Amino acid sequence: MTEPKYAGFLPGAHPIEGYGTGGFRFASMSHRGSILALPSGIYAWSASVPSGICAASLEPVFQEAPGSIEHLLIGTGLELVPLGPALRQLLLQAGIRPEPMPTGAAARTYSILLGERRRVAAALLAVP
Numbered sequence: 001m002t003e004p005k006y007a008g009f010l011p012g013a014h015p016i017e018g019y020g021t022g023g024f025r026f027a028s029m030s031h032r033g034s035i036l037a038l039p040s041g042i043y044a045w046s047a048s049v050p051s052g053i054c055a056a057s058l059e060p061v062f063q064e065a066p067g068s069i070e071h072l073l074i075g076t077g078l079e080l081v082p083l084g085p086a087l088r089q090l091l092l093q094a095g096i097r098p099e100p101m102p103t104g105a106a107a108r109t110y111s112i113l114l115g116e117r118r119r120v121a122a123a124l125l126a127v128p
Helices: 059-064 085-093 103-115
Strands: 016-020 023-026 029-032 034-038 041-045 071-075 097-101 120-124
Touching: 016 103, 016 120, 023 034, 034 059, 059 120, 071 103, 085 097, 097 103, 103 120
Parallel strands: 071 097, 071 120
Antiparallel strands: 016 023, 023 029, 034 041, 034 120
C-alpha cells in the first residue's frame, strides 16, 4: 500500500496513550490538535469542532476503508454529538460502522479494539 499524503503522518497503528490539554499522546510522542488514527498510521486532522466532522474531513477514512476499517470511533469532543443522517449513511454504504461518542471514551475504546486486532479507526477531536 502506498503511503497516504496527509500532514502529520506517523506510520503504523498505535494505541492512544493519553488525551487532553488540546492533544493526544501515542507512540511515546505527543500531538496538539485533532487526529485520525487509521490502520496505516496516525494523521493530523483539520476538524476541531463537531460541525467539522463531514465527508470531506473524513476522506482519508473513506480512501483507506475498503477491507481495512469496519468500525470508526468518532470522538466528538467533551460531549456526544450525533452524526447527521447523510454522513452516517455514507459511512454505512462504505462498509464502516460509525460510533460517535465523547473523545475520551472513543480514545479508550480505540486502544482496546486495536489491542484485540479489530479493524478499527478513530477520528478524535482534541479536548481541553
